[in-house]
Amino acid sequence: MERPKTEITLNGTFTASECLWFLNRGYDECLYRLFSGGVRRLFKSGSELLIVDIHLYDDKIILEWLNAVPSGKAVAEIAETISEWLDLETDLEVFYLAISADPRIAYMATEFSGLPLIGIPDLFEALCWAIIGQQINLSFAYKIKRRLVERFGESLVFRGEHYYLFPSPAELSTLTSLDFAHMQLSESKITYLIRVAESFRSGELSKAGLMKLNDTHSRISALVSIKGIGQWTANYALMKSLRERSCIPYRDAGLLNALLSHGIISDKTDQRSAEDFFAEFKGFEAHLVFYFWRSLSPKR
């Protein structure tokens, strides 16, 4: 039987292979599975749990609904989430024009052409992921995320395979540190995660609420007022979830390595040179950071 499909037409510069490169960097990702030419992921819209094969092409994206026929509302919501996730609305050519003036980074426009700033639409997930990943290597961070997701996240079995959603604030906010036993999370991180979950559950913190604030500075202030969220985490979450173009997770270990290897800073304490550099690219800071991260991995 033919499965229902939904097509998203792409108008801007988009390179499916670059997008898939990021999604398939070799880490133990638990929230989606790669297949040739695309990615399979579980989504929830209202009470509908839907497994979708997302087929990526340079000029379009085809959503193939695997386990059920989605409602019109679910199709619209999930297509919007995927558009946010894969940053389908941004015109990368403007960014490429901006970086073409600097010979140290101009190559990125051709080398990584069509790589979208892949985000994390769910702000709660973005914050939790940032907290989990604080000061540990990414491989280890992905392992911990898998434990968290598989223990507390909603799931659906399709053809014998489990597909998971990231746990909701309601699920995490009721837990105690005992519930996190043997997950290799530090006590402080467990406290931070529960505290952030409580903030979302109570409504004190929300993506919509943050978006209503006047500017980036206000949003960062609101986030860092929560214990466990510092400058790095706040900037990371705003960059990946609210797509704040001016956010820079300063002191990020990977970013510093990339700035060093591109000759932009003289050593990892050279904050001034980093600030001067980013000041030349206002409005493109987040994309620059993402492309610097991309530059850390070898060419495909």
Next chain:
DNA sequence: TCCCAGGGCATCA
């Protein structure tokens, strides 16, 4: 064994 990982907090000068 040592140092680094997509940091943050508490403490102290």
Next chain:
DNA sequence: TGATGCCATGGG
């Protein structure tokens, strides 16, 4: 305001 120690653990 800035420096230092600590948390926690895998991987090179």
